Amino acid sequence: MPVIAIVNQKGGTGKTTLSTNLAWAFAENSPVLLLDADPQGSAQDWADSQPKPPHNLNVKSVLPGRLIQDVRGQSADRGWIIIDGPPGITKTSADAVRAADLVLIPAKASPFDVWAASDIVEAVKARQATTKGSPQAAFVITMTRPRTRLGRQIDSALTEYGLPALRARTTERVSYPQAAIEGSSVLEGRDQTARNEILAIRGEIERLFNGDAS
Ligand SMILES: Nc1ncnc2c1ncn2[C@@H]1O[C@H](COP(=O)(O)OP(=O)(O)OP(=O)(O)O)[C@@H](O)[C@H]1O
Ligand SMILES: [Mg+2]
Structure with missing residues (x-):
């Protein structure tokens, strides 16, 4: 799980x-x-607007202060748990880091996003220091503009934090908000590039859990 x-x-x-x-x-x-x-409640709103929810996917809103209990309350064979965290450094975001096996930090390819990530990186590292390195953590660069130098510059700025960035990332594509409006995913739409981006991120995460960093 x-x-x-x-x-x-x-x-x-x-x-x-x-x-x-x-x-x-x-x-x-x-x-x-x-x-x-x-x-x-954005993820819950998205779930409530799904015309065809996938049968394997359940979405649950977390009541204030209940995140750790909600994670622990799941049986061990339930598959994946994904926590959509709040903005801000809050008890909930700290609990999300505590409950996680893997922390993903989405950051836009912008210096403001890179600078603003410092607090969450510190929170992750503080947790890792008390638990022999768990959770794993990585940046996911989002909304990049293809064929710009900025992406590579952001990569080198992020390495200064000492956390890796996934190789897979998302580019800025209208199909992402479009899928959200439709209560769906880019996996269901016609944008093959967006679909491949999400599948590449999934594949990289699966390899992290299988201990294969290639
Ligand atoms: N790859 C992308 N291409 C284009 N638009 C995107 C992409 N990813 C996210 N967006 C849009 O950017 C906006 C912010 O995205 P999102 O709501 O996922 O961010 P968030 O971090 O969850 O925000 P919050 O901190 O408010 O919860 C949304 O309008 C979303 O549709
Ligand atoms: Mg959000």
Whole structure:
């Protein structure tokens, strides 16, 4: 039952977009529980608007202060748990880091997003220091513009934090908000590039859990 927390204190970095699309992607092969730990309730709103929810995907809003109990309350064979974290450094985001086997930090390819990630990186490292390195953690670069130098510059800025970035990332594509409006995922739409981006992120995560970093 791997637990993935998708967190970043900065708003609008693509946490919910990544959470909903990855939840959909993992649900193609195994049960998924998507925990909406953001009081804005975006993932829950998305779930409530689904015309055809995948049968393997459950979405649950987390009541204040209940995240750890909600994660522990799941049986060990439930497949994947994905936590859509709130903006801000809050008790909930700290609990998400605590509950996670893998923390993903979505960051836009912008220096403001890189600078703003410092608090969550510190929170992750503080947790790792008390637990012999768990959870694993990685940045996911979101909304990149293809064919710009900025992506590579952001990569080198992020390495200064000492956490890796997944090789797979999302580019800025209208199919992401479009899928969200439709209560769906880019996996269901016609945009093959977006689909491949999410599947590449899923594949990289699966390899992290299988101990294969290639
Ligand atoms: N790859 C992408 N291409 C285009 N638009 C995107 C992409 N990823 C996210 N967006 C859009 O960017 C905005 C912010 O994304 P999202 O809501 O996922 O961020 P968030 O980090 O969850 O925000 P919050 O901190 O408010 O919860 C949304 O309008 C979303 O549709
Ligand atoms: Mg969100």
